Amino acid sequence: MILEAVPFFDHAFRQQLETLCRWRRDVRHFRADAVDPALLADLLRQACLAPSVGNSQPWRFVLVEAPWRRAAVRRSFLEANAEAAQNYASDQARRYKALKLSGLDEAPVHLAVCCADDTTTGHGLGRQTMPETLRYSVVAAIHTLWLAARAHGLGMGWVSILDPTAVLALLSVPPDWSLVGYFCLGYPREETIEPELARAGWQERRPVTVLRR
Numbered sequence: 001m002i003l004e005a006v007p008f009f010d011h012a013f014r015q016q017l018e019t020l021c022r023w024r025r026d027v028r029h030f031r032a033d034a035v036d037p038a039l040l041a042d043l044l045r046q047a048c049l050a051p052s053v054g055n056s057q058p059w060r061f062v063l064v065e066a067p068w069r070r071a072a073v074r075r076s077f078l079e080a081n082a083e084a085a086q087n088y089a090s091d092q093a094r095r096y097k098a099l100k101l102s103g104l105d106e107a108p109v110h111l112a113v114c115c116a117d118d119t120t121t122g123h124g125l126g127r128q129t130m131p132e133t134l135r136y137s138v139v140a141a142i143h144t145l146w147l148a149a150r151a152h153g154l155g156m157g158w159v160s161i162l163d164p165t166a167v168l169a170l171l172s173v174p175p176d177w178s179l180v181g182y183f184c185l186g187y188p189r190e191e192t193i194e195p196e197l198a199r200a201g202w203q204e205r206r207p208v209t210v211l212r213r
Helices: 011-023 037-047 067-085 090-098 133-151 164-171
Strands: 059-063 109-116 155-158 177-186
Touching: 011 133, 037 059, 037 133, 059 133, 067 090, 067 164, 109 133, 109 164, 133 155, 133 177, 164 177
Parallel strands: none
Antiparallel strands: 059 109, 109 177, 155 177
């Protein structure tokens, strides 16, 4: 066995890591610039370095490239978005409608990230009592991808306002896959460290809360 030297992460690196986390934003406004396929492939490789329960590696990536499929996802978003607006009181509904909640029309890359719910990889280790950890593992891969993308100047936006069942059907994925997230990815049209929803007055970032027992 060849042992690799243990890296030393100094103070400067730790500061850079925090800066990266602060600049990881949910992006909704994209430039039209294409993303290099080689870069995208490398980002997905880095995403797979994420931890997973029992080393199950349940993440499955679907690049949505067909125009008709993208159009169908957009229709699902518009329908779900209109329905969601009805759940708010009049003033908040007005503010909700003013938010730009997706970059579906602009982002050069559309990526669906799924979970293989019936995967035998990992032999079920660690998820007998908490099977939801399989999907949590996929979220860890998504966050790893998000940070890696930001480090290359790319932004991601999570489109959660859509019908997951309809999206899975139009993507023609295996029946045991569940949709964890649908993402827009590309170069941001603007750069800001402040979350867009905070700038819009929708919700500020909350301080850390720790319970001691």
